[in-house]
Every structure is written in C-alpha cells, then in structure tokens.
Amino acid sequence: MPDLTYRQAVSAGLAQEMARDERVVLLGEDIASGGVFKTTVGLRDRFGPARVRNTPISETAIAGAAMGAAMAGLRPVAEIMFSDFYGVCWDQVAVEMAKARYMTGGQFGLPLVVRGANGGGLGFGAQHSQAVENWALCVPGLKIVSPATPADVVGLLAAAVRDDDPVLVFEHKALYGTKGPVPDGEHVLPLGSAAVLREGDDVTLVALSLTVGLCLAAADRLAAAGVSATVIDLRCLVPLDAATVLASVRRTGHAVIVEENPGQLGWGAGIAAILAEEAFIDLDGPVVRVSGGNIPLPVAAPLEAEVSVSTDRVVAAVSRLLDVPVPAVVSLA
Amino acid sequence: MTTGVDTALALHLHEQMVFIRRFEAKVDALYRQGRVRGPAHLGIGQEAVAVGAASVLRPGDRSIGTYRGHAHALARGAPPDAVLRELLGRTGGICAGKGGSMHITSVEHGYYGSYAIIGAHLPIACGLAWADQIRGDDAVTLCFFGDGTTNIGAFHEALNLAAVWSLPVVFVCENNHYMEYTPIADVIAVKQPAADRAAAYGLAPLCVDGNDVDAVRAVIGAAVDRARNGGGPSLVEAETYRHGGHSAADPATYRSTEEVAQWKLRDPLLRHAEQLCASGVSDGDIEAVTTGVAAEIERITVEALAAPSPSADTAWTDMWSDGSSRWRN
Numbered sequence: 001m002p003d004l005t006y007r008q009a010v011s012a013g014l015a016q017e018m019a020r021d022e023r024v025v026l027l028g029e030d031i032a033s034g035g036v037f038k039t040t041v042g043l044r045d046r047f048g049p050a051r052v053r054n055t056p057i058s059e060t061a062i063a064g065a066a067m068g069a070a071m072a073g074l075r076p077v078a079e080i081m082f083s084d085f086y087g088v089c090w091d092q093v094a095v096e097m098a099k100a101r102y103m104t105g106g107q108f109g110l111p112l113v114v115r116g117a118n119g120g121g122l123g124f125g126a127q128h129s130q131a132v133e134n135w136a137l138c139v140p141g142l143k144i145v146s147p148a149t150p151a152d153v154v155g156l157l158a159a160a161v162r163d164d165d166p167v168l169v170f171e172h173k174a175l176y177g178t179k180g181p182v183p184d185g186e187h188v189l190p191l192g193s194a195a196v197l198r199e200g201d202d203v204t205l206v207a208l209s210l211t212v213g214l215c216l217a218a219a220d221r222l223a224a225a226g227v228s229a230t231v232i233d234l235r236c237l238v239p240l241d242a243a244t245v246l247a248s249v250r251r252t253g254h255a256v257i258v259e260e261n262p263g264q265l266g267w268g269a270g271i272a273a274i275l276a277e278e279a280f281i282d283l284d285g286p287v288v289r290v291s292g293g294n295i296p297l298p299v300a301a302p303l304e305a306e307v308s309v310s311t312d313r314v315v316a317a318v319s320r321l322l323d324v325p326v327p328a329v330v331s332l333a
Numbered sequence: 334m335t336t337g338v339d340t341a342l343a344l345h346l347h348e349q350m351v352f353i354r355r356f357e358a359k360v361d362a363l364y365r366q367g368r369v370r371g372p373a374h375l376g377i378g379q380e381a382v383a384v385g386a387a388s389v390l391r392p393g394d395r396s397i398g399t400y401r402g403h404a405h406a407l408a409r410g411a412p413p414d415a416v417l418r419e420l421l422g423r424t425g426g427i428c429a430g431k432g433g434s435m436h437i438t439s440v441e442h443g444y445y446g447s448y449a450i451i452g453a454h455l456p457i458a459c460g461l462a463w464a465d466q467i468r469g470d471d472a473v474t475l476c477f478f479g480d481g482t483t484n485i486g487a488f489h490e491a492l493n494l495a496a497v498w499s500l501p502v503v504f505v506c507e508n509n510h511y512m513e514y515t516p517i518a519d520v521i522a523v524k525q526p527a528a529d530r531a532a533a534y535g536l537a538p539l540c541v542d543g544n545d546v547d548a549v550r551a552v553i554g555a556a557v558d559r560a561r562n563g564g565g566p567s568l569v570e571a572e573t574y575r576h577g578g579h580s581a582a583d584p585a586t587y588r589s590t591e592e593v594a595q596w597k598l599r600d601p602l603l604r605h606a607e608q609l610c611a612s613g614v615s616d617g618d619i620e621a622v623t624t625g626v627a628a629e630i631e632r633i634t635v636e637a638l639a640a641p642s643p644s645a646d647t648a649w650t651d652m653w654s655d656g657s658s659r660w661r662n
Contacts (some may be wrong), residue, residue, distance in 0.1 A: 025467060050467055056497065061456045061490035068460020071445055072395070074467065076460070091487075096453050102658075104438040104446055105429030106651040140660065141652055164654035192662065240661035274661075 001184055007176040009150035010039035010115075013157035014077060016186060018047050021075060024161055027053045027062055028079025036081060037117050037176055059085050063092035063114060067100070067166075070112040075161055080116035082124075083132045083170060090135075097166045098141030111164045115157070118146070119210055119260055120308060121174035126296035129304075131260040133170050133208070134267050137237050143191060144237040146170040148212035150180040155189030156235060163191060172209045192239030196248070200228030203254040203318050206245055206271055208234045211258040211309055218314035225327035227318060237267050242274050249275055253284035256317050260309055263291025290317050343609055344622065346388060346546050350380040350602050352626045353404045356413060359630050360403070360420060360434075364581040368638070370422040373434045374401040378544075378576035381601035382507050383408040385549030386475055389557050393470075395443050395461045397454050398477040400435035401507075401575075402447030405477055411439035414633040423640035430643045431651060452478070452487030455504065459494050462502035462566075473560045474502040475553070481512025483526040489533075492568065496534040499565035503556045506570045507543060513579045514587050527570035536568050543571030544601040547608070574599070 004012060018024045026043065032054040034041035044052040055062050059080060066078035080086055086093060093114065101110055120129035136144045145160050145167055147153045153171065160167035197212070198219055205215040212233045219229040230248050234241065249255045255275055257268035268289040275287050293307030312329075319326040357375045364373050376383070379401075387408035390396065398405040407413055411427060419426030420434050428438055438446035445461060448454035458476035465472040482488050483506065495502050506527035510517055523529035528538035541552040549571060556567035574596040578585035585593075606619055652658035 053498070056490070056493055058490035058494060060487045061459060061494040064453065064456020064487065064491065065460035065463055065494060068445075068457035068462070069464045069467075070460070071440075071457070072461045072464030074464045091450050091453055092456065095450055096448065096457065100446065101654070102652045103428060103432045103436045104440070105427070105431050106656065107428070107438050107440040108445070109654050111654075140658070238660050242661045 001181040003179050004150045004182045005176065006150050006153055006171070006178050007037060007039050009153035009182055010157065010171060011041050011043060012182065013154040014040065014043060015046065016154065017158055017161040018043065018051065023073065023075045024077065025051045025053070025069065025074055026077050026079070027055050027065060029055055029057055029081050031079055035079065037173065039171070039176070040079070059089035060092055063089040064096065066112045066114065067092065067097045067110060070110045071108045075111045077113040077115060077161060080114055082128045083116050083118040084127050084130050085116070086132055086135065093142070093168070094139045098139045102141060109164045110166045113157070113160045113167050113169055115169035115171060117173035117176070118170035119172045119174060120297050120304060121210065123299050123301065123304060125299045129297040131292060133237060134261040134265060136168050137267050137270065141166065142238065143167040144170070145191065145235065146172070146209040146237070147235065148175070148207070148209050148233050150178070151182045151187065152189065152235060154182050154187045156191070158188040159191045162188065167191070170209065174210055189235070192236050192241055194235055194241035194244040195233040196230065196244065197233055198229065198231040200230045200252070202228050202252055202322060203256060204230045204232060204245065204248040204252045205314065205318070206232050206234065206255060206257045206268070208237070208259065208267070210260050214309060214311045214314055215258050217311040218318065221311070221315050221327050221329070222318055225324060227322060227324060229318065245271060246275070246279050249279050250282040253282060254321055255283070256288045256290060256314065256321060258290045258309060258314055260292050262294045263289055264294045266291050285321050288317050288321050290314055340612065340614060343612065344614065344618070346384055347605050347609060347619070348622045348626065349384045349408060350546065350605060351623055352413070352630070353380045353383065353407050354602055355626050355630050356407065356417070357403060359634055361577070361581050363421065363634070369420050369434065369581070371433045371435070373420065373581040374579065375577050375581060376401050376404045376575060378596065378600065379507055379509060379573045380404055381546040381549055381605070382477070382505065382543045382571045382573055385546040386477070386505060386553045389550055389554035390443070390473070390475060392443065393472045394475065395445055395472060396475040396477070397445040397458050397461065398447050399454070399479060400447055400449040401479065402437050403434070406437045406439050406444045406447070409439065409444040410442040411437065411444055414637060417633055417637045418640055421637050422642060423637055424643050425640055426643070429647065429651065452482045452485035454478070455482070455487050455491035456494070458502050458504070459491050459498070459500055462495070462500040463498065465501055466498070471561050472501070473557045475505060475557070476502060477505045477507060479512065480506060480508040480510065480517040480526040482506070483530060484520060492534045492536070495566040496536060501560040502566045503553060503560055504566065504568045505553060506568070508570050508572050509575045511575070511579070511588070514583065525570055527568055531568045534568070536566065539567060539569045541569060541571050543573035544599050544604060546601060546605055
C-alpha cells in the first residue's frame, strides 16, 4: 500500500480509469503539462494528446464540451482549475448538464466529471479560495463528491468517472500536499457512502473534505478531556448518506456539523434540517454548526484564520454544547 | 427540366417545408386557444434553413438547436405527433412532458436537443463533434442559433475552441434580423452578426440566402463535406426572417408592416413552389402536397387533443441515469 500525496492520488485515480476505459478523456487549462496544481502529471505522456486536451481559458467551453462529449458517449473529465471559476460557467453546470437528461425525458446519459481545486487556507484571497460545494447543493441533478484523503481521492474519483450522471468533484487545494496510504490495485468506492472514522458516545461530528482532519484533531483533544466523539466523513453531499448521520446522532444525542463554506446557507443547514425533522426526539441539545464566515476570504494569515473553520472552533463548539471546560491545546513539543 | 431524382428530392423538400409551416401555424392556433403549455417560439418564414440543412446530413450526423427548434427536430425526422403532444402536455410527448416547446429533442433522429439559454448549446456542439473526432468517426455536428447569440460569450468560446481543435462542426446562424424585440443592427458594431466575426476564428465569412432552400443546401452541404473530410469547422450566416414575433405572445409591433410585407414576398415556400413550377412540376402535384400535409396535421392534432395528461407521479422520474430522482438515503 504505497503512500501518495493527495495531488498524486488525483493523477493516479485518473490514470486508473483512463487505463481501463478508453472513453475517459480529459480537458482543461494547462492539464497537458501537468496542471497548475500538478494533478494531471504524466497523463498526456501516457495516454496521448488526443485524450488529454489543453483548452483555452474558456470555462464555458470546457464544461459545455464535456457535456456534449458525454451526450455522444465519451466519459469526459473536465478540470475547472479553481472552483471559484464555476461562476464563469455556472450556466453550463447548473442549467445545462444538471437538467438536460430530465428535460429530454431521459434521452441521453451524461457520464461526466467536473473536478478542480476548492477551498481556502492558502492565502489565495477572495476569488481563488471559495468553498463552493454549497452552490452545487442548491441544484438538483448534480452529484457532489469531496474527498478528504488520498485513498478517497482515488476511490471516489473512480466512482465519479464510472457514474452515468454529472458528478462534481471538489478537491481541496490545502490538502494537495498531504500524504496517505492508497490501496494497491484498482480502488473504487461507492458514491453516497459516508465513512465513520472514529466512534464515540457523546457527540457526532459531521465533516467533509478539509474539515475531516479538523474534526479528527478536535476529537483527539476532546478525548483527553473525557469527551468521546464520533467523526463522520460524508464524502458526498449528493447522494447523501443521511442514514449514517441519523443513526449516529440518535445514539450520541448531539450533533456538530463542520463545514468550510459560508454558514449563510451552507450544506450544514441541510443536514441540520434533516436532523431536526427526523431525529428531534433523540437530540439532547441543539444541532450546532461550525461554518466558514459569511464574508469574502481575506489574504493575511491572521485575517483568513479569523473567518475560517478550525480545530479550535470545533473543540469550543463541542465544549459549549456539552457544557464541559474547553480542553487545553496539548503541545506537540 | 430537372431529372426525376431531382424532382423527387425537390418535392420532398417542399413537403417538409410545407409540413413545418402548417405544423407551426397549428401550434400558433392552439397557443391562442390556451392549449399550449408555456411559450412557443415559432420559425414561420425560416423553414428553408432547417430543411435545407437537414437534407445534407446523413444518419449518424448530429444536430442541435435553440428554443426556436420545432423545425430542426421535424426536419431530422422527429415524429410530429410526439412533438405536438409535448407542446400540449399530453401523454406520448417526445420529452415525456418534461421539456415542452423550448426543449424538443429526438436523439433517435440525431437531434440532440433545443436549449433555451442563449449560446449554451454551442459549446455542447463542440463536445458532440469532439467525441466523433476522438473516435475517428466521420460524423458531422450541425449547430443552429440566432443572430442574438453572436453577442454572448459562449458563442466566442465555442467558435474559438472548434477552430483551435479543428472540430467537425458547422455553426449555422439563422439571422432573422431581430434579437427578441430589438433589431440586431442596434446591438452589433459590424454589419453581419456572424459572418463579420468569422475572421476572429480564422474562418471564412460564409453567407447564404436562408430563404432559398437550394442555396442553403449548397453552402451548408459544402461546409458539412469539409468538416467530414477533416477540414474543420465553418460558420455560416443564413439570412432569413420570422414572419411572426419572437414568441407566439409577441405581436411584433416594433416592425413596420412594409418591412414584413417585403419579406413575405421572399417567403421560402412561395419561392420554392415557383421553382418547382418552373422545373415542370404541375400545380396539381404541388397542391396535393399541401392537401396531404393539412390532413396529416389535422389527424395528429385530433389525436393529441384526445390524449390524456401524463400521470403526475412521472414528474419524479428521469433525473438520474437509474431513472430516479432520489438524492439521499
């Protein structure tokens, strides 16, 4: 089981799928030379320029060409370099590919993936740091995947490529450098199956992508204070594995949802609504959300940290909810 | 005097144009009776573009169009009764009641749909053509849009991508001189909305009289042959005119009666009928086409109006590839 970085896992997952299915083709800006985040390194040399196509800076054309190619039987994977750029091609994503199958009475499939770098934490500023998975969650007809580990990058990317519907894969740019084991051989995970990463009795932490690591670190600190937390990585927002979340919250009686996107109408609001409607009698306290700030992301480190989710904020929220003292940060030194 | 084969083809094209004209006139009448669900954008006056273009395609070629798309679907062979039922919201609609007038689609006949966001389907056409290019097929994609589309970003992104990738796609601008309620001349800095932009993508400025079905066949046919033989994309501007308003709800009072009358003298159906006569086809044969079409449209109208509405629970099917619309467990 080799260790790969999250960014290497992207190219490994794409290579795995391109090797098994020649209908899988890639398009995007700078991808032929490996991409600005080095997530497509080596793919053009291995699979050739016909299947790994550089595009102009034309997100509308990229997304639209992916859609047309999928309608004609290919399985394209389009890169939107920074997910902020979804704003440029939102018509193609939200109004064309999300609706075309339905509005034609199912006359064609749209087996396509749009993937790219999502989220903040690296000082890229207001226009290159947004976590926008909640935009997609407002649009029926899009599947939404956001992996937290290199192994999940491979497994979920493979599942997205093999799925017959449009799937948006939100990779996290602050995770690209993280490393982890990836299973040998072909690795595919189901879509819509959350991972319970840690089992505890006192509170359920619901996480996605970047916030998975924050929640695991928070659970460690809480354990030192005698609080035992379950950590669930949703992995997908659509299909949503609500059953796993509901089952856990019914057991722990407490839920803290940790999302990077702004809280105004983040995906956590949808999870909270499900818990309120379907697990109300099992709750021993309010459903709590820890979200990104309702503000554009600034650049200077203390400013960005001020408005972003963090382990400290998760720990503080759980402590408030359970009415226990906030555990001290344990020095690593 | 033309040959028998030519005459048969000419009569076939004439029948298609007459059929589309009568079909849309029927849609207009049904709209005014409140029987059409949602808007209806008619292309009465523009039939020669759809019919001429479709006639140079082969089975396996792809076409794609806009919300003013009835003609393009019918010209590729989409079953008119299913199209009409879609417009009326009855069972048997070609999009199962989920598309309506603006989204008529018949993939079975190579028509990949009608899209209602201006410019959105031009990049999609690039993707259709890219798939054929990658597979090494010699299929060609034809993409229809109006003059108003030439001002939106997707037009420019798609034309550039098609040119850079040398895609087998022919873009056909149906220049009917009005973007919705506004003269196109008021909102472009050049004279011809498509042809004058072609140079920006390294393409030739191709223009054709869109009210002359034979001219359409010649110009688009040559562009299709070029695309099929690896010569890359073309941009064709077909000059035409819609006799009615932007949609069936638009009385088009922004146009002078003189202007409309002038264009009706150039009606593609009248001109084609004159050509048929000149080539030796009898008035009786031409009249027989019209009579047959009228009877067929009456028959499908009666049947469509007698058909029940779709069952409400079918609203929840067809979103995902497994047929469901379930988003969570």
